[in-house]
Amino acid sequence: MSETYNPGRIEPAIQSRWEQDNAHRAERGDGERFYCLSMFPYPSGKLHMGHMRNYTICDVISRYQLMCGKRVLQPMGWDAFGLPAENAAMANGVPPAQWTRDNIAHMRNQLKSLGFAIDWERELATCDPDYYRWNQWFFLKLLERGIAYKKTGTVNWDPVDQTVLANEQVVDGCGWRTGAPVEKREIPMYYLRITDYADELLASLDDLDGWPERVRTMQANWIGRSEGAEISFACGDETIKVFTTRPDTLMGATYMAVAAEHPLATRAAENNPELAAFIAECQKGGTSEADVATQEKLGMDTGLKAIHPLTGAELPVWVANYVLMGYGEGAIMAVPGHDERDFEFALKYDLPIVQVISLPEGRAYDHQQWHDDYAAKDGELLNSGQYDGLSCQKGFEAIVADLEKNNAGRGRIQFRLRDWGISRQRYWGCPIPIIHCEDCGDVPVPEDDLPVVLPEDLVPDGAGNPLNRCEEFVNTPCPKCGRPARRETDTMDTFVDSSWYFLRYTCPHNDRAMVDETTSQWMPVDQYIGGIEHAILHLLYARFWTKLMRDESLVSVNEPFARLLTQGMVLAETYYREDEFGRKTWYNPADVDVERDDKGRLIRAVLAADGGEVQPGGVEKMAKSKNNGVDPQALVDQYGADTVRLFSMFAAPPEQSLEWSEAGVEGAWRFLRRLWSGVHAHVEGGVLPGRVPEKTDGPARDLRRLLHETIGKVGDDFGRRYTFNTAIAAVMEFTNHLNRFEPREDNDRLLVQEAWESVVRLIAPVTPHIAESLWQSLGRDGSVFDAGWPAVDESALVREALTIVVQVNGKVRGRIQAAPSSPKELVEEAALAEENVARFVDGKTVRKVIVVPDKLVNIVAT
């Protein structure tokens, strides 16, 4: 054994031994299966600390389960389609396919150098036709079933580049490359009926008890089930249908509002140029909900009148930009008295505000100022004619009943969730397998002709999808009539790719089926790990897709992920410079030098390369788009994989977001060196592999008790709590004690042998290379991962005396020693007798004494 720790030498050697032994193949072993999965990365170029953290967490859990005797599947793959490859192509002229595959090659090497127990035989990339053919195959099944369908949807349109923009490419309402104000545009797209599964997606959240509560809450709110009513308002010869969650407030409706895209608005604008101009105005700006929700509420009267279905009163019909065509019916009945947005709008445009729900005793309704309790459902109806005096619930029921009687409405359940639009007007994605024929219409590509292969040599230039101009791709005979036809050039949302990759890992090389019988052997995923930013969309789509595949009898599970760990994001400062057109160039924090004041606040940041100033853009998640990803490679080169792994697990608990800082890497490095030299010192005196001490006493007994307490804690932290930082802290603490312990007799050396063997196994999931190496130095054969997890010796845990804290009026005033489970009276007596305690009680009357067994005494004295 070498005297000093040299990761540069041991890590590659151990990695090649693992490879030779096929140590990480999922087929290996015969224990219970454990499928441990991390969200696959987008191959953006280099690993960043967010990846590092994610995959280290996954590896720690995998290796811990491996040591517990499980047969572990830890796969890896690439979410390889997507926008950044097109952006890179525009910047460098390199085809997205080449850029993506180069990135994958580089990142695969990086992952391998980190020593993850990944079964590389199962690697997949979503841009491979072998993978995406099954997207196409399944899409056609969904089309047959009517789950996939076509309708129009709204996109961001850049009028200069004549192209559709992603929300990310819309900056302050303008196109990112052209700076032109974007417009909303309606185009035909394919959708999946996720709303058909809304009830089940909501209900089965209750079964996901291995998921964080916050994720379940977010998904439930996203699905957004609400009970309400649809109500029809006559408007000339037309009917305006609305959905409301508050039919009880119907008597307070004072106007109607429709979305700018509503057919009624279009009709009303035909001979009203002013209204037409307003509707055109509403087309400006981005499509994202955040954009719509934060824009100023604007409206215009159409001049049309709608008839209140119960009172017959005439209500003005307005066009309003806060009403969304995509939600509900694209029209609302406005009740300014009890809806905050309607109140704001009514105040602005001087529309009547009528209170129809009473407030608590003594509260008066203020028509000039909104208060949150106006929206409450605690009061009774008033100003509502025959319904006056009813509770909101009773009023709801009575009004819905009367509407049903008049054929003017009915109770209805509405979801916030909208159908999933999967068409993307982009090149670098999975082609949608449809052929458009002038005579036959939209014809599915026959199953035998799959996959529709994406040509890999095109280079996007920012002006639309290059597939449109690729004649070899577009021109094809119609499968039905054989006459010339055109292929669909839209590709699929990349969320389709990531909605089932975890199933494909179970049979990645099967070229005859999407999934097979091995899939159900591994599913569901026992532990899924990924960023909290995926809490809603990716996880919801993956759940939905799994249910779709279940309904095609392809999988047997209802839910794909039994247990979920949502990793907090790794954040870093962003830096940018703005050019004369307001376009921002982002600089990597590694290339920026920062000056701070004595409180650590940033004063000035300059680019190291040219010394010129750059602007701080705030702390954000590490991402390609803001170029603030920190590459762990430099640290791995300097300290080795184990140090970086140890540090990234020690820095914070996994669920918490983490602002990146390198301070502390030294500490991880020092710990591993101390570990190494501690084992070395012991080995110098001769090893005693696998031996356990006889009865211990004095300091040896204390050390052994701490050892077994530590074994218990670390196992609990790895297996149940997933707090790797506290597990590591406990190992460090024990190692500090162990290094200070001086063996006096042979039995002490047996204890030290037991202790080092335990420490090496406890830390092995986090720092596998050094653990393998030390395991052998300690005289043990084989891999530490075959050695099993150390067992707690209960007899070592027994204590004779405990320290009990004594408080006087809630403040700690002293400590006493007592045997475990001492009788209350005895502890109380000892507490009152303690010198400093007595000083504080002196001259006062003891009113009460609270004794928490084996822990604490609180004396209440006045």
Place this chain on the structure above:
RNA sequence: GCCGGGGUGGCGGAACUGGUAGACGCGCCGGACUCAAAAUCCGGUUCCAGUGAUGGAGUGAGGGUUCGAUUCCCUCCCCCGGCACCA
């Protein structure tokens, strides 16, 4: 704007079920070793007062419940994530 989460020493964090606030680590200070430096080892380190024993304050701000609150409740401030075409 809406939904979800977070805020504890100079810094990352610990305190798991309402019971010793600050484990472990970084940084800093002091010491040992060294011709010297690095590395390493030992000791100290929430703030204020005190040589010290010890006392007072303290977990974003304010209020409440409790013998006792970082933990539970209410109001507010700030930060982060998501908002359906970033992944």
